[in-house]
Amino acid sequence: MTWKILEKLTQPHHKMFTADTQIRIHYALTDQMGVVYHGHYAQFYEIGRAEWLRKLNYSYKDIEAMGVIMPVVDIHSRFLRPAKYEDLITVRTTLKEMPLHHKIVFHHEIYNEQGTLLNTGDVTLYFMNAKDMKRCEIPAILKEKLAGYFETGQ
Amino acid sequence: MTWKILEKLTQPHHKMFTADTQIRIHYALTDQMGVVYHGHYAQFYEIGRAEWLRKLNYSYKDIEAMGVIMPVVDIHSRFLRPAKYEDLITVRTTLKEMPLHHKIVFHHEIYNEQGTLLNTGDVTLYFMNAKDMKRCEIPAILKEKLAGYFETGQ
Amino acid sequence: MTWKILEKLTQPHHKMFTADTQIRIHYALTDQMGVVYHGHYAQFYEIGRAEWLRKLNYSYKDIEAMGVIMPVVDIHSRFLRPAKYEDLITVRTTLKEMPLHHKIVFHHEIYNEQGTLLNTGDVTLYFMNAKDMKRCEIPAILKEKLAGYFETGQ
């Protein structure tokens, strides 16, 4: 079992579940405390997820074009240190588990240029049919793209 | 002719083209200059227009329900003095002329609680069919509601 | 002890810990899913807290004027149903426990006009000295205003 874990940790493709994207903080994102307003971090997570999908050669636009939408149903944010004007932050987005049925959970970490962790966010989204607003299974094409990265069988 | 102008100026219903609405400035609207970020004033104008329509017993939602949308095509803002956190600002929205064809122009003035003018905004919108995205005439029902307030004939 | 709890539950002033405030959804808050963008709810909570303080005849501006700031350190949001354009939502803000030391936790519930619960948010803030950015005790004046509403002694 130990060996199995080790193998898992060293599998190169495991890194591909994580996508990094950078955002330069502009003035509109600051508040009069002189830091980024806490309410804007949800947007940073969203940008991180879009980039994560793009690394799979996919996009949220493609998903909507199939008639599927992905509303956010739960967010948990922890604010450790503030981001500031002109900071170039990195949003690291990770899918830790293969999505089951209609639910997908992303973990986001936000770092400043010095590599200090500023913020974490766990975001749960559902797959839903835009037509009837009923929950649906994760689209097959997305499941396939992810399959290679998760152990599925044993 | 002078008499005609005078009559116009003293017509009491002329005041009804103007609708006032109040907005309390919350933290998210401030920036690190300690004032309201300039980019948020377009939202104040939007809120002013919605309230202006509501005073006509109408709403922008009703307009969209008819298949008509009203994209903004031009904004000119002048920033005279800053609004600050917790200020209770008043957005005064005025339609100065009966809209012609597909075009409507609103004039907005923003005041603080002391009655000081902080900002003005002139916003031009078009009436367009949502279906084909072509410009269309102002909806008849809105024209009727406005007719009483403007001299139409001579 | 049972009697004590009962008394607590029936104390009329207990309702005063909860403040309701209403927000009309404007267009800027919607996204192309046709609902309020999830990232904007943190602003609704902020507006709720400001109103909650105002009901105590106090304001966040007063707190900042004392050299104390209140950064948000944790948010947990649950999205049950979407808010939509022109909805008049109610933000219900509750302080469930007397704040201890540097920490205060608010519970927010958001309802639509039909009284349906749309969203809940638990927000933790710290009291900090603006000067040295160190955590500090809840300001004495705020503690006093709250003291009447919580059992403090035995």
Added chain:
Amino acid sequence: MTWKILEKLTQPHHKMFTADTQIRIHYALTDQMGVVYHGHYAQFYEIGRAEWLRKLNYSYKDIEAMGVIMPVVDIHSRFLRPAKYEDLITVRTTLKEMPLHHKIVFHHEIYNEQGTLLNTGDVTLYFMNAKDMKRCEIPAILKEKLAGYFETGQ
């Protein structure tokens, strides 16, 4: 004189007054019309100006560090075509004239990936001392950096 104009038009360094920066449209920027909300363009201009300064090896943060702030006093936006979700827009920022005294005017053009012009914005800012909020001259260091690009003498 014609020759002079020609020479001006062909001076290679003249292009350096213009800085291009790209922005990927995320969901938060859309509204229920399915396009970017008009109120967000002021942020695009701001991002364009910051990038323009960065190309001069300078930043707005440096300006604030000198005790100078640059409030926006006038914006004129024209909306020709909408930007949409996932569009990669280009903000082209140009300083057409050497700033005089306390005033600087930027011209912004926003293009989509096909090179279609979507929007233009003319933004006027003042240089002001943060301490007393009085207008002041353009900082000497910024004037120097710009001097090479404009004919100053004859």
